[in-house]
Amino acid sequence: MRLDNMLLAEGVSGPEKGGGSAAAAAAAAAAGGGGSDNSAEHSDYRAKLSQIQIERMVSIIHRKFSSIQMQLKQSTCEAVMILRSRFLDARRKRRNFNKQATEILNEYFYSHLSNPYPSEEAKEELAKKCSITVSQVSNWFGNKRIRYKKNIGKFQEEANMYAARTAANATSVSTHGSQANSPSTPNSAGSAGSFNMNSGDLFMSVQSLNGDSYQGAQVGANVQSQVDTLRHVISQTGGYSESLAASQIYSPQGINRVYSEGIRHSRSRLDFTTGFVAGHLRLCMRMSANGGWQDAPTPSSVTSPTEGPGSVHSDTSN
DNA sequence: CGATATGATTTGCT
DNA sequence: AGCAAATCATATCG
Numbered sequence: 394m395r396l397d398n399m400l401l402a403e404g405v406s407g408p409e410k411g412g413g414s415a416a417a418a419a420a421a422a423a424a425g426g427g428g429s430d431n432s433a434e435h436s437d438y439r440a441k442l443s444q445i446q447i448e449r450m451v452s453i454i455h456r457k458f459s460s461i462q463m464q465l466k467q468s469t470c471e472a473v474m475i476l477r478s479r480f481l482d483a484r485r486k487r488r489n490f491n492k493q494a495t496e497i498l499n500e501y502f503y504s505h506l507s508n509p510y511p512s513e514e515a516k517e518e519l520a521k522k523c524s525i526t527v528s529q530v531s532n533w534f535g536n537k538r539i540r541y542k543k544n545i546g547k548f549q550e551e552a553n554m555y556a557a558r559t560a561a562n563a564t565s566v567s568t569h570g571s572q573a574n575s576p577s578t579p580n581s582a583g584s585a586g587s588f589n590m591n592s593g594d595l596f597m598s599v600q601s602l603n604g605d606s607y608q609g610a611q612v613g614a615n616v617q618s619q620v621d622t623l624r625h626v627i628s629q630t631g632g633y634s635e636s637l638a639a640s641q642i643y644s645p646q647g648i649n650r651v652y653s654e655g656i657r658h659s660r661s662r663l664d665f666t667t668g669f670v671a672g673h674l675r676l677c678m679r680m681s682a683n684g685g686w687q688d689a690p691t692p693s694s695v696t697s698p699t700e701g702p703g704s705v706h707s708d709t710s711n
Numbered sequence: 712c713g714a715t716a717t718g719a720t721t722t723g724c725t
Numbered sequence: 726a727g728c729a730a731a732t733c734a735t736a737t738c739g
Binding site for chain 1: 716
């Protein structure tokens, strides 16, 4: 403190840091007070002054050094962050979910096929059950919805499997309740029949797998969701036409590019899918008035799991 | 080893 | 903010 004051008084040091002015005034007053000019004292004084100057230089260098060190740390941290985001990207070390988690998610998806949008609570519940994060659940449902919609035929077998499983569970729990699963399905029997006729061996095989009444009802519910999906596709396509495959791709009316691509990518499934679509267009148009998935967000009918809250616990991945 | 499946991210929309 | 769609990057399969 006194050194600082002296330095300031001698003009060796400027008021670099804050609060310099008051100290400088005080130092100036002090220096003006004592004015003895002995020669021996003077040389001693100068020696000490030069030493102080050296010390000051050292401290300046020290400060410079530490500031450079700081900058270096900062830039290194930035570089590390960039490297992390680039090379330790989560995508690069993707791990498939374990079978149980996938089954839980699929179970939910196919049992809520008419409205596969789990609420925040449902997502948390699923996340807890699957030991994944909520955002992973959201990712999974996003991917599932889009991929299911893009190629319904491909997921038909899976859909029926989970539908049958759900039916079996319902059966084991309560000996009845077959119709409770599809409350808003008007003509389940007829639609299921024609759906099976057109959709080919996948359905037949599943039916032969277990052909009891519960399974029939489940297929009806499944058809309902298929119809919901189809209604969405039709609304996106913006038209109702017989030769759907051709008109979708070449229609002048600004057809959604996505769906054209989806059909194009279907390849071998294309015949099946388009046949399915064309064969059920009439049915779809006559089907229930409440929409499917996102064009009519009505969470009224089958939805609302509304499970318990559970602990909000996350980040178990990897 | 190419094709496909799949989880994650990005982009654009509402 | 939540979603659809496209895309990326890795995993898995035949």
